[in-house]
Amino acid sequence: MKSSFKDIINSNNIVLVDFFATWCGPCQALMPILKEVKDELGDAVKIVKIDIDKNHELAVKYQVRSVPTMTLFVDGVPKWRQSGVLQKKDILHVIEVHGGLTV
Numbered sequence: 001m002k003s004s005f006k007d008i009i010n011s012n013n014i015v016l017v018d019f020f021a022t023w024c025g026p027c028q029a030l031m032p033i034l035k036e037v038k039d040e041l042g043d044a045v046k047i048v049k050i051d052i053d054k055n056h057e058l059a060v061k062y063q064v065r066s067v068p069t070m071t072l073f074v075d076g077v078p079k080w081r082q083s084g085v086l087q088k089k090d091i092l093h094v095i096e097v098h099g100g101l102t103v
Contacts, residue, residue: 005050005058010076012046014099016091019050019059019069026085027068036088037095044101074099 009015018034020027038047052059052067062071065083072080072094079098086094096103 005055006076008046008048009073013075014044014095014101015046015048015073016095017048017050017071017073019052019062019064019067019071021052021067024067030068030085033085033088033091037091040088040092041095041101041103045095045099072098 009017016034016037018027018030020030034047034049038045050058052064058064062069062078067083068085069081069083070086070091071078080094082094092103095101
């Protein structure tokens with residue numbers, strides 16, 4: 001998965017990665033929020049979900065210590081990261097500020 005992850009974060013200008021676990025309650029709460037973000041922004045942002053239990057090496061590489069952890073990549077470079085559940089308006093603000101996208 002490592003090489004394809006690198007391809008994914010470099011494939012779009014703005015990629016929001018959600019490191020999650022299936023057993024994590026807050027991760028489940030974040031799912032519909034991310035869907036709303038995707039519905040609003042469409043193809044302007046790629047949202048990728050990474051299960052830390054299935055992709056342990058990636059979780060270690062990106063130092064994911066708690067879930068959910070979101071990381072915003074712009075042109076393949078991590079520009080923002082936060083653990084916990086954020087509301088839609090907050091995620092949109094992060095994308096606008098760090099991704100240079102007008103929301």
